[in-house]
Amino acid sequence: MSVDKVLANAEQGFQASMARLFTLLRIPSISTDPAYKQHCAEAADVLVAELKAMGFDAAARPTGGHPMIVAHYKSKTATAKTPHVLFYGHYDMQPVDPVDLWHTKPFEPTLKKDKDGVERIYGRGTADDKGQLMTFVEAARAWITTTGSVPINATFLIEGEEESGSPSLIPFLKANKAELSCDVAFVCDTNMWDAKTPAITTRLRGLVHEEIIITSPSIDLHSGMYGGAAMNPIRAMSKLIAALHDKNGRVAIPGFYTGVAELPKAVKKQWASLKFSEKKFLGAVGLKSAAGEKGRSVIELIWSRPTAEVNGIWGGYTGAGGKTVIPSKAHAKLTFRLVGKQNPKKVLAAFQAFAKKQMPKDAVITFSGHGGGSPASEISEDNMFIQKSSAALKTEFKKEAVLMGSGGSIPIVRCFKDILGMDSVLVGFGLNDDAIHSPNEKYNVSSFQRGIKSWIRIMGALGE
Amino acid sequence: MSVDKVLANAEQGFQASMARLFTLLRIPSISTDPAYKQHCAEAADVLVAELKAMGFDAAARPTGGHPMIVAHYKSKTATAKTPHVLFYGHYDMQPVDPVDLWHTKPFEPTLKKDKDGVERIYGRGTADDKGQLMTFVEAARAWITTTGSVPINATFLIEGEEESGSPSLIPFLKANKAELSCDVAFVCDTNMWDAKTPAITTRLRGLVHEEIIITSPSIDLHSGMYGGAAMNPIRAMSKLIAALHDKNGRVAIPGFYTGVAELPKAVKKQWASLKFSEKKFLGAVGLKSAAGEKGRSVIELIWSRPTAEVNGIWGGYTGAGGKTVIPSKAHAKLTFRLVGKQNPKKVLAAFQAFAKKQMPKDAVITFSGHGGGSPASEISEDNMFIQKSSAALKTEFKKEAVLMGSGGSIPIVRCFKDILGMDSVLVGFGLNDDAIHSPNEKYNVSSFQRGIKSWIRIMGALGE
Numbered sequence: 001m002s003v004d005k006v007l008a009n010a011e012q013g014f015q016a017s018m019a020r021l022f023t024l025l026r027i028p029s030i031s032t033d034p035a036y037k038q039h040c041a042e043a044a045d046v047l048v049a050e051l052k053a054m055g056f057d058a059a060a061r062p063t064g065g066h067p068m069i070v071a072h073y074k075s076k077t078a079t080a081k082t083p084h085v086l087f088y089g090h091y092d093m094q095p096v097d098p099v100d101l102w103h104t105k106p107f108e109p110t111l112k113k114d115k116d117g118v119e120r121i122y123g124r125g126t127a128d129d130k131g132q133l134m135t136f137v138e139a140a141r142a143w144i145t146t147t148g149s150v151p152i153n154a155t156f157l158i159e160g161e162e163e164s165g166s167p168s169l170i171p172f173l174k175a176n177k178a179e180l181s182c183d184v185a186f187v188c189d190t191n192m193w194d195a196k197t198p199a200i201t202t203r204l205r206g207l208v209h210e211e212i213i214i215t216s217p218s219i220d221l222h223s224g225m226y227g228g229a230a231m232n233p234i235r236a237m238s239k240l241i242a243a244l245h246d247k248n249g250r251v252a253i254p255g256f257y258t259g260v261a262e263l264p265k266a267v268k269k270q271w272a273s274l275k276f277s278e279k280k281f282l283g284a285v286g287l288k289s290a291a292g293e294k295g296r297s298v299i300e301l302i303w304s305r306p307t308a309e310v311n312g313i314w315g316g317y318t319g320a321g322g323k324t325v326i327p328s329k330a331h332a333k334l335t336f337r338l339v340g341k342q343n344p345k346k347v348l349a350a351f352q353a354f355a356k357k358q359m360p361k362d363a364v365i366t367f368s369g370h371g372g373g374s375p376a377s378e379i380s381e382d383n384m385f386i387q388k389s390s391a392a393l394k395t396e397f398k399k400e401a402v403l404m405g406s407g408g409s410i411p412i413v414r415c416f417k418d419i420l421g422m423d424s425v426l427v428g429f430g431l432n433d434d435a436i437h438s439p440n441e442k443y444n445v446s447s448f449q450r451g452i453k454s455w456i457r458i459m460g461a462l463g464e
Numbered sequence: 465m466s467v468d469k470v471l472a473n474a475e476q477g478f479q480a481s482m483a484r485l486f487t488l489l490r491i492p493s494i495s496t497d498p499a500y501k502q503h504c505a506e507a508a509d510v511l512v513a514e515l516k517a518m519g520f521d522a523a524a525r526p527t528g529g530h531p532m533i534v535a536h537y538k539s540k541t542a543t544a545k546t547p548h549v550l551f552y553g554h555y556d557m558q559p560v561d562p563v564d565l566w567h568t569k570p571f572e573p574t575l576k577k578d579k580d581g582v583e584r585i586y587g588r589g590t591a592d593d594k595g596q597l598m599t600f601v602e603a604a605r606a607w608i609t610t611t612g613s614v615p616i617n618a619t620f621l622i623e624g625e626e627e628s629g630s631p632s633l634i635p636f637l638k639a640n641k642a643e644l645s646c647d648v649a650f651v652c653d654t655n656m657w658d659a660k661t662p663a664i665t666t667r668l669r670g671l672v673h674e675e676i677i678i679t680s681p682s683i684d685l686h687s688g689m690y691g692g693a694a695m696n697p698i699r700a701m702s703k704l705i706a707a708l709h710d711k712n713g714r715v716a717i718p719g720f721y722t723g724v725a726e727l728p729k730a731v732k733k734q735w736a737s738l739k740f741s742e743k744k745f746l747g748a749v750g751l752k753s754a755a756g757e758k759g760r761s762v763i764e765l766i767w768s769r770p771t772a773e774v775n776g777i778w779g780g781y782t783g784a785g786g787k788t789v790i791p792s793k794a795h796a797k798l799t800f801r802l803v804g805k806q807n808p809k810k811v812l813a814a815f816q817a818f819a820k821k822q823m824p825k826d827a828v829i830t831f832s833g834h835g836g837g838s839p840a841s842e843i844s845e846d847n848m849f850i851q852k853s854s855a856a857l858k859t860e861f862k863k864e865a866v867l868m869g870s871g872g873s874i875p876i877v878r879c880f881k882d883i884l885g886m887d888s889v890l891v892g893f894g895l896n897d898d899a900i901h902s903p904n905e906k907y908n909v910s911s912f913q914r915g916i917k918s919w920i921r922i923m924g925a926l927g928e
Contacts, residue, residue: 032783032784032785032786032787033783033784033785034784094787095781095783095787097781097783098684101683101684164785164786165786205688207688207788209786211786215750216750216751216755217749217750217751218749218750219565219749219750219899219902219903219904220562220565220901220902220903221749221901221902222872222900222901222902223771223773223775223799223801224669224671224766224801224870224871224872224873225766225870225871225872225896225900226749226766226871227766227771227773227799227801227871228754228755228756228757228765228766228769228770228771228801228871229745229746229751229754229755229756229762229765229766230746230749230751230755231751231755232755232773232774234705234774234776234777234796235705235706235708235709235755235774237702237777238701238702238703238704238705238706238774238777239702239706240702241698241699241702241706242699242702242703242705242706242707243706244699245699281693282693282694285681285682285683285685285690285694286679286680286681286682286683287680287681287682287693287694287695287826288825288826289825289826290692290693291680291692291693291694291695291696291699291824291825291826292692292693293692298693301692301693302688302689302690302691302692302693305692306692307687307691307692309687309691309696309790310696310698310699310702310780311687311780311781311786311787311788311789311790311791312698312779312780312781312782312787312789312791313698313701313702313777313778313779313780313782313794314777314778314779314782315776315777315778316774316775316776316777316797317559317561317775317776317797318776318777318778318795318797319496319497319559319561320496320497320498321496321497321628322496322628322629322673322675322775322797322799323496323558323559323775323776323797323901324671324775324799324872324873324901325775325776325901325902326773326775327775327776330777331782332698333780333781333782333786333787335687335691335786335788337687337688337691337692360755361752361753361755362751362752362753362755406688406689407688407689407690407691407692408686408688408689408788409688409788432689435683436686436689437684437685437686437787437788437789438683438684438685438686438789439683439684440683
């Protein structure tokens with residue numbers, strides 16, 4: 001059976017694929033906020049029902065947190081050589097605040113042809129990750145509808161805790177090791193190089209979360225009665241954050257760069273040849289110059305250098321008007337992006353030691369990080385699955401796939417390697433301007449459509 | 465008519481005085497938050513009704529913000545020498561957050577005998593300023609009930625915007641200059657030296673508000689995709705706040721100390737003789753050492769030195785769990801406490817110039833201070849009204865009144881001098897541990913009772 005017929009079927013059924021995606025997007029499955037727990041379960045149930053109807057052996061399995069979807073498909077055309085491939089995605093999403101900056105309702109997916117003539121789907125989860133995961137679901141559907149079977153043995157693993165650090169994932173993989181160990185994993189949480197150029201990501205930064213509270217006075221104080229005498233925890237917090245980076249944008253925590261290697265010259269040359277426009281990348285979000293380590297390109301900074309970032313800060317009075325208070329506490333949420341062989345636990349320990357040293361008298365710091373964290377991952381470019389996928393993508397896009405890095409973390413890649421012993425091929429159809437984790441998240445209609453077609457081709461190539 | 469009979473009447477009627485105070489405390493008249501506008505009007509109406517019933521010519525006068533209560537009483541025993549005295553207080557209150565730190569409901573005043581055997585009234589506004597203003601209202605009531613008249617010509621001016629910078633006050637005083645210009649003003653917004661020692665405050669710090677927003681990227685960014693490349697506005701904000709003070713706790717803004725004189729030796733000596741326990745003062749709120757300029761006593765710091773304080777900070781994700789975001793904006797609310805001849809406008813301009821200089825590339829700072837601000841005030845200790853009040857307090861407490869400073873701002877004092885040409889005598893019965901502006905604000909029952917009795921004596925002394 002020709003792949004072309006499957007592709008034609010997918011094109012014909014594209015409006016129905018869009019409708020199924022919209023149904024999933026309307027469910028506010030925010031995993032980080034306990035208030036949305038029921039909606040996470042609902043999203044899992046909708047997906048399981050779809051997969052069962054397609055002929056998958058699918059279930060939403062209970063975990064300590066949100067359910068884990070596991071769905072198996074035994075190919076009717078399988079030979080001894082047919083690979084068993086795991087496809088990974090996640091049905092959970094980020095919170096939507098600040099809500100007032102959204103131009104559409106975050107949970108009401110909205111199809112818009114923008115002024116540039118491009119059709120986009122706006123809404124939380126469109127790009128991260130519901131739109132992406134539905135590309136492989138719909139590709140499998142097209143294969144089944146057209147030929148009666150998916151051409152490979154497939155396992156779909158779709159989790160509901162990716163945006164909250166995947167606390168249930170490792171125990172689940174360990175408990176179901178035999179069932180989930182496949183020949184390779186495909187992970188669809190990454191971007192294309194641009195709207196016309198596909199990409200496979202081979203380099204991912206790790207991630208460590210930390211949360212800190214600095215306490216100075218035991219109660220909020222009147223800034224007139226105590227101002228000048230009492231330590232203000234916001235002052236101590238600011239001192240710490242200001243000390244995190246030196247004048248050259250380098251992280252100033254002693255020991256932080258242990259395990260960070262300089263980029264191999266060949267890789268540096270390849271990346272330089274991409275003619276990446278820093279001006280355009282930064283300009284698109286209102287910035288003019290790279291804020292990280294001096295003397296390094298933006299690509300180098302986000303793909304191969306570690307960071308110390310403050311994701312949130314709060315303390316004292318933040319309502320309307322003024323309040324003359326010296327607060328008792330100041331709070332901050334931090335994350336560290338890791339590269340090379342940086343060890344998450346050691347980075348956290350180094351930060352905590354550094355932070356304690358920064359504290360002035362009468363400022364007590366406590367740490368309540370979410371624990372765990374994941375080191376960086378690098379995948380060999382000689383991997384056979386990468387090569388087959390690369391060729392399939394080239395056929396679909398008529399352009400060579402870029403083998404790129406990604407600044408974001410996909411801890412699943414390391415888990416698959418360490419626990420299940422399999423490599424991961426990272427293929428996704430997101431774009432840099434998708435505004436994931438931000439207001440007005442979107443997914444281009446072309447990303448969704450060519451994503452589905454690319455998976456049809458990749459599945460076909462692997463089944464030959 | 466003997467003052468003693470009036471005092472006896474006040475003692476007899478004390479439970480009724482408490483009941484009236486509790487009625488007023490139950491009204492959440494928070495002036496800084498527009499949501500409570502109607503409650504501010506309600507508090508004003510309740511007070512006006514009370515004062516009318518006592519025989520005052522009272523009204524809640526409209527302003528651009530919350531109403532201003534003006535109530536006149538023409539003494540029936542007046543001679544040509546009888547002074548016309550203005551009593552000032554405010555019926556508005558601070559916000560109550562963080563609400564979860566309150567042990568009682570902030571708007572349900574609660575009388576408790578604490579473990580130390582002391583009876584206290586807990587609730588927002590108990591000490592600041594409803595409890596305090598009701599001391600002179602109830603003193604006047606006792607005089608009227610007992611003798612048929614207040615012994616002096618009295619004007620009560622009770623505003624509803626003290627906690628939000630009194631925007632309507634200056635226009636109101638200017639528009640009603642003839643009506644409100646008295647021989648002297650008594651302001652009841654201050655503290656005693658301790659629970660057994662009365663005080664008159666002669667030195668007040670000024671206050672300037674500022675609010676700043678630092679913008680870096682134009683939208684919130686994913687910290688994986690942009691981390692290391694994009695400036696984080698929280699980092700820029702922290703750099704600015706950390707730079708506000710030098711290593712010795714001195715404010716580092718160039719020109720900030722213009723107009724700040726060293727304390728005269730005599731005053732320094734008097735304050736040293738107070739045997740103020742820094743250990744106790746700081747220890748009561750969980751602190752061990754003075755955080756301000758090195759080499760200065762706590763009393764010196766809070767009564768005679770200026771400050772730069774951050775009252776609130778926020779930016780990025782502050783909800784439950786984590787969010788890997790580089791926010792677009794960071795916010796902070798600041799106040800500067802002023803002393804001597806520091807000029808509020810010049811201090812603000814100096815800060816803004818300093819802040820702009822601190823900004824790294826791609827960080828834009830904007831200012832939205834509430835404007836205005838008030839310089840510091842000092843009142844001559846030779847003032848006749850201070851001397852008479854001091855003697856009356858000594859009779860009531862059997863202890864010399866301390867002539868002290870106060871770190872807090874009471875801008876009304878300067879307005880009374882500049883617009884109405886009258887001096888202010890600052891007598892109040894609050895205590896340092898009243899937790900004003902904080903959770904669990906309280907007012908000692910003894911403060912309320914001896915406050916009423918003190919005003920009965922002061923009114924009597926001034927009417928002789």
